[in-house]
Amino acid sequence: MGLLFFPYLGFRPSELRQRLTGKTVLITGASYGIGECLAEALAEAQAHLLLVARTADRLEEVKKRVEARGGRADVFPCDLRDDAAVQGLVERIRGLPGGVDILVSNAGKSIRRSVFDSLDRFHDVTRTIGVNYLGPVRLLLSLLPGLVARQGHVINISAVNVLLAPAPKWAAYQASKAAFDQWFRSVGPELNARGVGTTSIYLPLVRTRMIEPTEVYRNMPAMRPEQVAKLVCKAILSRRRTYAPWWLGLGQLASVLFRGPWEGLTSRLSRRP
Numbered sequence: 161m162g163l164l165f166f167p168y169l170g171f172r173p174s175e176l177r178q179r180l181t182g183k184t185v186l187i188t189g190a191s192y193g194i195g196e197c198l199a200e201a202l203a204e205a206q207a208h209l210l211l212v213a214r215t216a217d218r219l220e221e222v223k224k225r226v227e228a229r230g231g232r233a234d235v236f237p238c239d240l241r242d243d244a245a246v247q248g249l250v251e252r253i254r255g256l257p258g259g260v261d262i263l264v265s266n267a268g269k270s271i272r273r274s275v276f277d278s279l280d281r282f283h284d285v286t287r288t289i290g291v292n293y294l295g296p297v298r299l300l301l302s303l304l305p306g307l308v309a310r311q312g313h314v315i316n317i318s319a320v321n322v323l324l325a326p327a328p329k330w331a332a333y334q335a336s337k338a339a340f341d342q343w344f345r346s347v348g349p350e351l352n353a354r355g356v357g358t359t360s361i362y363l364p365l366v367r368t369r370m371i372e373p374t375e376v377y378r379n380m381p382a383m384r385p386e387q388v389a390k391l392v393c394k395a396i397l398s399r400r401r402t403y404a405p406w407w408l409g410l411g412q413l414a415s416v417l418f419r420g421p422w423e424g425l426t427s428r429l430s431r432r433p
Contacts, residue, residue: 183262211226263300
């Protein structure tokens with residue numbers, strides 16, 4: 161499976177420990193899936209982990225597993241869609257000694273639904289945009305002065321979909337993910353000029369609870385969350401601007417060359433009952 165996505169995910173744990181000793185890493189979406197696996201992967205790296213998610217009980221479970229491995233973690237229950245909750249999160253973080261060195265923007269919400277099943281569900285749009293775009297922007301803007309002062313690093317967990325031809329029934333999700341991806345790439349040069357590293361990780365399908373409701377995905381090739389955690393560790397060490405599957409460039413080219421046929425095909429498929 162590795163050859164299909166990212167052929168080499170290896171890194172030296174000793175090098176990661178050296179890089180992160182005494183550092184503070186904030187992970188959003190830390191209660192399940194990728195965020196949960198990343199917290200466990202960083203447990204032995206001597207970093208101070210700030211675990212952010214909506215589900216307090218799950219965060220406490222992840223914290224216990226981190227501490228069982230000799231790590232240090234604090235939990236911050238927060239709904240990124242809530243302005244007041246994000247502001248409270250920022251104030252709590254500012255009250256900690258030091259500041260955030262690495263922000264891993266991982267929280268995400270996925271919805272697959274026909275537009276004709278969404279006529280009275282505008283909240284599908286507001287919920288996805290709150291978690292996938294507005295919340296991360298609000299959080300990053302608040303933490304940015306500290307990240308500049310500490311020459312920090314921001315890692316965005318994105319998706320290959322945002323760089324490929326859009327697919328039906330994913331409008332709310334893809335639009336919100338693409339919005340933050342575009343925003344993040346736009347501010348990237350400004351952050352880099354101030355010494356803040358920026359990394360966008362474009363993931364294919366990942367076997368998390370987010371894809372479970374979509375039956376067609378159950379038998380498709382997918383990465384495991386622990387593999388993504390290793391990829392994030394590599395990104396922390398390299399501070400590379402982009403990680404993407406080797407075939408993404410070909411997919412982007414096909415999205416341009418075959419846009420017409422693709423739209424025709426998806427239109428015909430969408431007419432099926």
